[in-house]
Amino acid sequence: MNKHTIIGMAGHIDHGKTALIRALTGIETDRLKEERERGITIDIGFAYWLDNVTIIDVPGHEKFVRNMVAGVSTVDLFLLVIAADDGVMPQTREHLDILKFFGVRSGIVALNKIDLVDEEWLSLVEEDIRTLMEDNGFMNVPIIPVSAVSKQGIDRLEAELKSAIARTERPENDRPFRMPVDRSFLSRGFGRIVTGTVLSSRVAVGDTLQILPAGDECKVRGVQVHQKSVAEASAGQRAAINLSGGEKSKPERGSVLVPPGSMDTCRELLAVIHTTAQLPYRIKRHQSAHVHLGTAEYLAKMTWYEEDSAMNPNQTYHIRVRFDEEAVAAPGDPILIRSFSPVTTIAGGRVLEINPPRLKKNETDWAEYCRILEGDSLNDTLRLLFDHFGYRSVTTGDICRKLFQSEDRIQSLLTKMVRQKTVHRFEYQDALHFIDAKKLEEAVGIIRQKMEQELNRQKAKRGLNFGELFNILKPYRVSEPFLQRALAYGVNKGLLFKENEYYSHRDMAAAGERARLQNEVEQIYLQNRFSPPDLDTVAAQLEKDVKDIKTIALDLARQEVLQSIGGKYYLHRQVINDLFEFLRRHFSKNERIEIAAIKSFVDSTRKYVIPLLEFLDNKGYTIRQGDARIKGNRL
Incomplete structure (x- = not known):
């Protein structure tokens, strides 16, 4: 034995x-x-x-x-x-x-x-x-x-x-060392002694431990099992541990000893429970209750996702517990619920998740979420959590503390997920971070959308820097490492562009060249006023492909910088406005205007004047009467 x-x-x-x-x-x-x-x-x-x-x-x-x-x-x-x-x-x-x-x-x-x-x-x-x-x-x-x-x-x-x-078979457990304290006392000549059952791994003389939920660290001065001094105690054994340090935490019944930084405390948790055959009274949502976890007892309020307005006997419920103080629990831990007053056992079950995300009934399939957590697949649990990490990156340590699992086990699963391309791995401030692949793709799409909206609003800006983007994306709860990775990923995929410290949804270098070319085309039409060249001539003058010039001319027309004159040629908007101003002044003193007067003002040939007159008539700026024009409704 x-x-x-x-x-x-x-x-x-x-x-x-x-x-x-x-x-x-x-x-x-x-x-x-x-x-x-x-x-x-x-x-x-x-x-x-x-x-x-x-x-x-x-x-x-x-x-x-x-x-x-x-x-x-x-x-x-x-x-x-x-x-x-x-x-x-x-x-x-x-x-x-x-x-x-x-x-x-x-x-x-x-x-x-x-x-x-x-x-x-x-x-x-x-x-x-x-x-x-x-x-x-x-x-x-x-x-x-x-x-x-x-x-x-x-x-x-x-x-x-x-x-x-x-x-009796104790299940295999490769979690880090953990021991809930059931007794704590001072012994003359030794100091603080705590006792409990080692739930996982082992503890040895000289180890450094952390006392949760307080968080103080302490050293192991001595270990006893069955009242005999030993070098170490392992899972399943009752142990008495002599501690040095950590007196600020005053370890007591309900405290938990773990390796430093291996476990998160929690203010909320999800659990699946089953009620007793007889309930003392009507148990409603958000009532106070005594919650037992390991050797600890906490006051908390609970609600559940099922439709019942009050708990019924012999029923299973998926509950959300909110503690009055920091609590210590890990997924899989037994949980016992006792009524607040009179105090009697009403339900028990096991913890599914600590510090869970918000699960709104109208937004989240909570039943499927809990079903996955109730399963035995750590891989499925990890995939589920990545989805709910949202637009935040996590480290191996973050996941280990949340799930209370060994680093080797979590690292092995993450490596597999990276190979399957369901998770992206990257380095940030000397630590490896991990991001859900689908969330990364979603984030790049959101970034492009927000960039377009912001840069259209601030037309003078060519791009947005990291700080500006981080502030714009605050409603999405994007973490800095995640945003940094999303930007780098978007640039690498050609979905985003970077120039110096600025990012854009369009190629800023190409956009700069295009803007320069647009300006040159615009200047040609300003300079030639009412005798503009055709697109082939402009392309030849600028040594560009006529297709590119045509695209630019169409863009300038959409922006109302250029005006197409009956599909024959383009005039600059400023040139057109000069003509409108001339006509208004003329009609303020005269009822009619002769073609010769218009031709004299525009100082151009019949090739351009005839299409221009047709444009003025068709658009309602002038009305033709014989060879003359009178004022139209739009002038």
């Missing part, structure tokens, strides 16, 4: 849990004076059995269920103690709910105090217990009749426990 196994006691007050531990191990777990005087367990106690078994004694009184929860949060097997003379009692049922919600499915029922009842009564009680266990999903659980006082049945109980321990 080389693995370490933790057995958690459970059961109603005065059903003999502590006495049964004493009968098994010879150890008295009631360590408080008040416990010994009152004959009840108030806080959790510990006993060591065989070489690698820890038995945790928990209180059965309803007032101390919070301590019971701290005790069973990390056990492998349960030993449910039920007194034969009392049978199933309220705390029996509540403790069974708690075991179920914490995922402790393997165990044994010790039917204690059989020396106080006859065989017929014992048979009835045993049948009640079997029905209770099966109704709660605990099938084929051994029920062992014992007496902690006379030691009757203790040998059989020991044999059954050893058999159960041999069958």
Whole structure:
């Protein structure tokens, strides 16, 4: 038996849990004076059995269920103690709910105090217990009749426990070291001692740890397992750790020890829970509740995504919990919900995500989101999170802290995603960052759209610098590393253009050359006034392809810089305006104007004058009367 196994006691007050531990191990777990005087367990106690078994004694009184929860949060097997003379009692049922919600499915029922009842009564009680266990999903659980006082049945109980321990499998766990603290005290000559169950990895003398949620760091001065000093403690073992430093945090029950920077704390989390068969009262949204995570208890408010206005018994809900303070949890952790007042267990389940994004019912398929988180695929979870990271880049460390996973495991998944081109990897300030490929493409499209809007508004500007773009994109919550990568990606793909420190949705160098050419074409038409050259002549003069000149002339016409005269040739808008001004002055003194007067003003040949007169008539600037013109409506 080389693995370490933790057995958690459970059961109603005065059903003999502590006495049964004493009968098994010879150890008295009631360590408080008040416990010994009152004959009840108030806080959790510990006993060591065989070489690698820890038995945790928990209180059965309803007032101390919070301590019971701290005790069973990390056990492998349960030993449910039920007194034969009392049978199933309220705390029996509540403790069974708690075991179920914490995922402790393997165990044994010790039917204690059989020396106080006859065989017929014992048979009835045993049948009640079997029905209770099966109704709660605990099938084929051994029920062992014992007496902690006379030691009757203790040998059989020991044999059954050893058999159960041999069958117990602790799931493989490659997460970083984590130990929730269930006891914390000062020892003369040693200083701060904390105890708990190592949930993952290992801790060794000399290691630096972080105390969450406070965040202070401390050093490991010594480690004990089964009251023996060891070099290290590993997953599944009960450990006592002597700490130096971190006194500002005052580590206490509910604190969690982890490697520095390996885990995020949270103010909100998502969880999937199942309610008990009987709820104490109508549980509505946003009501306060006691939330148990590991050895910690928090006050929080919760809501759920299902349609029910109030929780119903025996139903599954996907809840969002908002804590009154910083909490410590990781995806997959058991969670227990107890009503605020009167305090009783109402639901339990497991954590899906810490610090989750906003999931609005009308915008997000929350059911699909939660379904993926409930699955066992870390790869699918990672893809989902990338989608909800939005327009922000993340580092390997960011993901490791959010999911509480080892760097090697996350790095392996990220490398695979980069190869599949679903994620982009880039370096920013000496750290590797990662971006969802689809979000990157979306971002470039948004950047182009915003650039076009802004540069059309500020026509004098050729481009926008990084700071201007960052401010414009603030509503999209774009991070600086993400924007830097998006700009570089857009430039590389030819979707964006950069000149010095400025970015544009169009090629600024080409745009500059085009603007210069447009200006030259415009000047030609200004200089030639009413005798403009045709496009072939302009192209030859500027040594450009006539197609390019035609495109520029059309652009200038769309901008109303040039005016097409009946499709024959172009005049500059300023030249046309000069003609309009001449005609207005003339008509202010005369009713008619002769062609000779117009020809004299424009100083041009018949080739240009005739199309010009037709243009003036067709557009309503003049009206033809014989060989003369009178004022039209548009002049």
